[in-house]
Amino acid sequence: MPAALRRSPAATVAKYAALLCYLVFALFPLYWLIKIAVTPDALVFTEGTQVIPSAVTLDNFRTVLLQTDFLSYFGNSLYVSLGTAAVTTLVAAAAGYAFSRFDFAGKKLLIAVMLITQMFPLLMIIAPIYKIISQVGMLNSLTSLIVVYTAFNIPFATFLMQSFFDGIPKDLEEAAMMDGSTRFQALYKVVFPLTLPGLGATLGFVFTAAWSELLFALMLISKNDAMTFPVGLLTFVSKFSVDWGQMMAAGVLALVPSCLFFIFIQRYLVQGLTSGAVKG
């Protein structure tokens, strides 16, 4: 092995130490969430900042699942997030493809307008959105959330998808067309399989954004049976006091779909799917 590739032990130790610091820093809140969730109620305040609880229980989870509306919030959130992710990704993929491959009148203007929508703080438009939704009679419906979330996520998702399409050489589509395919066949047989990482990333991004959205869900939903999870979480606050243990248990459970979702799409997130297409 050439000397340049060999690492001195000190450098290796330093590297892992740095990684460890980062990991601890990033994961500590998550640890705390789980810790409180499994700590018996009686110990939450008495043990305070003790890192390892002296006793562990699953009572909080049991209560959350069986005695609260958690499951209903959870289902609502899943419905809204999956719906938003699917609709947004579909629209963003189509728009991103058009931006990447075609020249049409008003393209620059459209891109500019989409950028501008990303510059306003959401707070500014809560009132108008509320007014619109209430006038079309869609308050307290999950569909209204999907519509609003989709509208907000499309610009960013479109730019994301466009950059993925830009990364696929135009030559590939042209080669497919020379090989006898229509544009649609080229899209379906050549471009689509190569865009899977992009679709996966976009789905994941939009899903997570919708899953954790609180502001609009709070404004547009007031009925308990249409509440999404972040709103529902607040009900743990208002009852008697803050029920930390149950709230944290609910939080832990809420992490599950996000984790599952990323485990599912992570195999599409691999880089270098297009390597070998062109000399490079």
Added chain:
Amino acid sequence: MARIQLNDVKKSYGDVNVLRDINLDIQDGEFIVLVGPSGCGKSTLLRMIAGLEPISGGDFMIDGERMNDVRPRDRDIAMVFQSYALYPHMDVARNMGFSMEIRGDAAEERKSKVAAAAETLGLSKLTNRLPKALSGGQRQRVAMGRAIIRDPRAFLFDEPLSNLDAALRVEMRLEIARLHQKLGATMIYVTHDQVEALTLADRIVVLEGGDIQQVGSPLELYERPANKFVAQFIGSPTMNVVPVEGGAGGITLAGSKLTLPHLGDTSAAVELGIRPEHIDVVAPDQGMLKAVADVVEHLGSDTNIYARVEGIGPMMVRVHGNIPARSGDLLGLNIQPLNAHIFAADGTALRRADAIAA
């Protein structure tokens, strides 16, 4: 069968005219090479023939049928891209058989044709690999396989060898020549490489500034370039071009008279062009021109002399074989009159008397 005709074909992007009134008549089975400086529109012309780029004006015909607005997939033309453009998620066999897959041919037939093409190109052992696990030369072969499997009316190549190293380039060049002999299909080939152009072409098309400068066989372009641009573009090392005084009976170069019987009246002459290999080196006091050797390169088979010529300036001389010249030597130079080219003020070459007669 494919005779490809371009009648006054034009291409413009907005106000920019990239190609003007291109006229070409390509015979069935002909090997045409497009050359020209970077940005002259070679790729654009090729892509227009392929159908990937709309044609702004004129008629494009295949076998007498106007094809201007026909989609690429219906032109029955195959193209090998400079980037190869292999489908990265498909193995070699599926890459090669993709056109048949699209056409909906039976899997059996597809398999046997792919196997045959892979055999021809020496890819039999690699049919299960993905493109990323292939070398540059192998990818190049797969790209060619994808084209030949279709048995198209014509092949288009856009600098197919420019990404390969020198040795592989020679090998693939021979392979393409062999392929042309075997298939007898019409081929149009874009290249920057002189040797590729001169060795492969039946006819070379020299493009520059949106116009065709000359069309002709490699020897025609070498021996009878139509203008100064072609004269300097074809041939390596580049032709020397020096200013001269014209006259009815011959030209005057650095004070010496040179008669050029094959050119007839040379009163319009402004410049003389002479290839490095058409200058003879003689003893210092015997030549028509006096020169000092600046740099001498001994290549074994040839000797290149970069000379400073009295009254003219730098000129390059190439002598076949090894001669014992060194830098700083005084030399006499003689121009071979029959190989001299004369250019008028607008750059066009004075035509040879024998060419006019013919």
